[in-house]
Amino acid sequence: MASSSSTLSISSSSTLVDTKAPRHSAASSPQCVTLPTLPPPPVQSQNRPGKTTAYCRKIARNVTAMATGEAPAEVATTEFPEIVKTVQEAWEKVEDKYAVSSLAVAAAVALWGSTGLISAIDRLPLVPGVLELVGIGYTGWFAYKNLVFKPDREALTQKIKDTYKDIIGSG
Numbered sequence: 592m593a594s595s596s597s598t599l600s601i602s603s604s605s606t607l608v609d610t611k612a613p614r615h616s617a618a619s620s621p622q623c624v625t626l627p628t629l630p631p632p633p634v635q636s637q638n639r640p641g642k643t644t645a646y647c648r649k650i651a652r653n654v655t656a657m658a659t660g661e662a663p664a665e666v667a668t669t670e671f672p673e674i675v676k677t678v679q680e681a682w683e684k685v686e687d688k689y690a691v692s693s694l695a696v697a698a699a700v701a702l703w704g705s706t707g708l709i710s711a712i713d714r715l716p717l718v719p720g721v722l723e724l725v726g727i728g729y730t731g732w733f734a735y736k737n738l739v740f741k742p743d744r745e746a747l748t749q750k751i752k753d754t755y756k757d758i759i760g761s762g
Contacts, residue, residue, distance in 0.1 A: 685691050713719050737747045 682688075712722075737743050
């Protein structure tokens, strides 16, 4: 690395003083106080970066293992969650991967666009308050129509189960 251009010296009060920095006397500007500049950071040796990194990783693994109460292992194998395996199997069964990928991208763009539209509507005066009142009113109406009385609750539960069977399949 390059050497420092200013020389530092230690004064009798054991503070670092930059000899190249301009000095202001207390009589000329009593409100201004100059602080000495910090010395450059020490140069680290670059002779063994790979060994140091590997050693730090090994220490980190051991610390993690000790924190969890496990015996330190060389490398812990991680199992994928069941949902990941299910998604991978479903993706392998898909015949037209291009169409599915295109639909996923289109869905992401539609979500991004609808987020922008909703934030633009939210910035309009009075509209958010009116929409909030509409939402509260609809929630009250839905609760009264479907949740207050027992026969209505049973009909709603049956309708949800039928819709679930239609989507998932009965079997």
